Amino acid sequence: MKRIPSVCYCILLLALFAQPELTVAEDQPSDFTRPHFQVSRPPINNKTQPDRAMHADLSTFADEAWILPVRSSHLSPGQITSRALSMPGLRPFFLIGDDSQSLTWLRQRAAELQEMGAAGLAVEVADNEALARIRAAAPGITILPVNGNDIAIRLQIEHYPVLITATSLEQ
Template sequence: MKQIPLTSCLILILTPFALAELTVVEGLPGDFAQTDLRVFDAQMNGGTPNGLFRAEVSLLSDEAWMLPISSSRLSPGKITPRTLDMPGLPPFFLVGDDPKSLAWLQERGTVLRELGTVGLAVEVADLKALARIRAAAPGITILPLNGNSIATRLQIKHYPVLVTATSLEQ
């Protein structure tokens, strides 16, 4: 019969005692990280109302690597307005570099600024197209982003569209 060295026996015997025990910390609010992020954001952005994050386009050193953006599930067109029940959702909008989106931005620019919206350019060919979109709505943050996931979740097929916590409209 083979003998097991003493160290092997000790390892086998002591292993269950060496395992870390899971400790659950109770009493912490569920949104503690969100609170911390809001405080950090307020410090970075000079106390933005409602603690909402505002991206500074100038902080993005070079967006060319993100372009072109093409959202295959979205196209320019008419949407049917409807109500939403998404409490806490900050207002945002989806646009492209098409003439309809640019005209919509110029028409709705004041309302979009008053609501504090952030724009998502879901169809952008290049930096010149992104510059045209931003020029149509000065003072509003507009970032290039593929909109397929948003289109699926909100069950929309067209843009431009304004999305708030209570409505989806054009």
């Protein structure tokens, strides 16, 4: 009876040493992991992708009709109460719609928004013409059509237009 437990312990001990060494694939693919990353990342538009991280260039989309219309059921045009925020590192952005209140707000604040480097999220846009009107109100500012429901819930806001910075939420 003593032989069986002893043999089991020996097998378990040998199994620990028989395991191959664990190889960790880090953020940058090594020569060992490179083929695996290339298989899971096929070329887009028949162009090969570089081995470094890339940021999406959203300005290359010539036609955004595929995403329109954008509707944000948790948001509507209206007045908001300004309040302080504490979100260090947050880049300024604003929520806008294609309504007249939003377009007036955007025209009045365009220079200020551009100076601070704010990006715009069009949370209510019916079609390409409406998106073009929004962008024409603030030339030079990036404005993308996006559903704003998640932002509205997280920041507890119900109305737009609104400017969100690291330190405040204001109209």
